[in-house]
Amino acid sequence: MELRQLHYFVKVAKKQHVTQASEELHVAQSAVSRQIRQLEQELGVTLFVQKGRNLQITPVGKLFLSRIEEILNELDRAVVEVKEFLDPTRGEIRIGFPHSLGIALLPTVIAKFRQHYPDVKFKLRQGTFFSLIRDVIEGEIDLSFISPFPESHNYVSGEILLTEELFGILPDTHPLAGEATIRLDQLKDEPFVMFSDAYSLRTIVLQACKKAGFVPQIGFEGEETDTIRGLVAAGLGVSLMPEMALMETSKLQPARVRVIEPTVTRTIGLIRRKSEKLSPVVQAFREFLLDYFGHDRNQ
Structure with a gap:
C-alpha cells in the first residue's frame, strides 16, 4: 500500500468521480483508476461501485475513508512539525x-x-x-x-x-535591618527560614553558615521564594535569598542587607x-x- 494510492482514494471518495479527481490531482484518469484497483486488490474489498456516471463509496469504503483521513491528517501535522523543528524562526x-x-x-x-x-x-x-x-x-x-x-x-x-549574590533578609524590626552590611556570624543565634532539602539554595546557605563557623537553627522550611520572604517579613526568622528573588515586591517585604565574611554567591x-x-x-x-x-x- 502506497501513500499515493491513499491520496488518490480520498480524492475520488470526495469527488465521487474519477475524471474530476484526476483533474484536481493533475494526473491521468487511467493512473487514478489503476491505483484504486490495486488498492482494492490489496485490501480484498470493493471500495466503490458505479452509479450512473459517478462512483458511490461502499460501506467498507466509508469505514476505510474515515481511518485514512485521520492518518493523512496526522501525517500532515507531522510534516509541519518537522519543518518547524528545522526552522530557527519557528518551532x-x-x-x-x-x-x-x-x-x-x-x-x-x-x-x-x-x-x-x-x-x-x-x-x-x-x-x-x-x-x-x-x-x-x-x-x-x-x-x-x-x-x-x-x-x-x-x-x-x-x-x-552569571554569578549572583545572595543577600541577608531580616524582619524590618530586626536590630540589624538598617545596616549596610553584616557578617554572617551575626545571625548565628537567629532562627533561619530555609528552603527544603530538594532545593540547592538550602545547600548554599548551609555551606555559607559552616564557613562562618556555625550551624543554623532551622525554624521554618518552605519551597517557594515568596513563602520564605513572607515568613521572614512576618518576623519568624532570617534567611539568605538571591538578588533576583528579591526583585518582586509584596505587602510583606523583609529588609535586605549585604552579607560579608563570607560573601555568599551562586x-x-x-x-x-x-x-x-x-x-x-x-x-x-x-x-x-x-x-x-x-x-x-x-x-
Whole structure:
C-alpha cells in the first residue's frame, strides 16, 4: 500500500468521480483508476461501485475513508512539525528553570528573544536542581537554567551564564535591618527560614553558615521564594535569598542587607544533553542566551 494510492482514494471518495479527481490531482484518469484497483486488490474489498456516471463509496469504503483521513491528517501535522523543528524562526523550545529564576530572568529573556523570533513557542517546566538535570538527560526538555551550575557531569554539559549574590533578609524590626552590611556570624543565634532539602539554595546557605563557623537553627522550611520572604517579613526568622528573588515586591517585604565574611554567591548556568546536536531553533535560543549574558563562546 502506497501513500499515493491513499491520496488518490480520498480524492475520488470526495469527488465521487474519477475524471474530476484526476483533474484536481493533475494526473491521468487511467493512473487514478489503476491505483484504486490495486488498492482494492490489496485490501480484498470493493471500495466503490458505479452509479450512473459517478462512483458511490461502499460501506467498507466509508469505514476505510474515515481511518485514512485521520492518518493523512496526522501525517500532515507531522510534516509541519518537522519543518518547524528545522526552522530557527519557528518551532518549539522546551526549557526548564528553578523557581527563583521564574520571577524576572526567564520572562525577560523569552520576551527579548521573541522580539526576533515571534513565532517560536516555548514549553516551560519548573523543577529542582536534580529534577531539572534528570529531565534534560531523559529528553523531556531541551535546555535548562540551573543553579548552582554542575561543573562536571557525565551526561550534561553547558556554560555558566552569571554569578549572583545572595543577600541577608531580616524582619524590618530586626536590630540589624538598617545596616549596610553584616557578617554572617551575626545571625548565628537567629532562627533561619530555609528552603527544603530538594532545593540547592538550602545547600548554599548551609555551606555559607559552616564557613562562618556555625550551624543554623532551622525554624521554618518552605519551597517557594515568596513563602520564605513572607515568613521572614512576618518576623519568624532570617534567611539568605538571591538578588533576583528579591526583585518582586509584596505587602510583606523583609529588609535586605549585604552579607560579608563570607560573601555568599551562586552560579546560574545553562545545561543541555552532552554531545547531542540541538535543533536549529533551540541552538538559536542558546546562542541568544550566551550573547545576552556576554558569554565568551571561545573560552
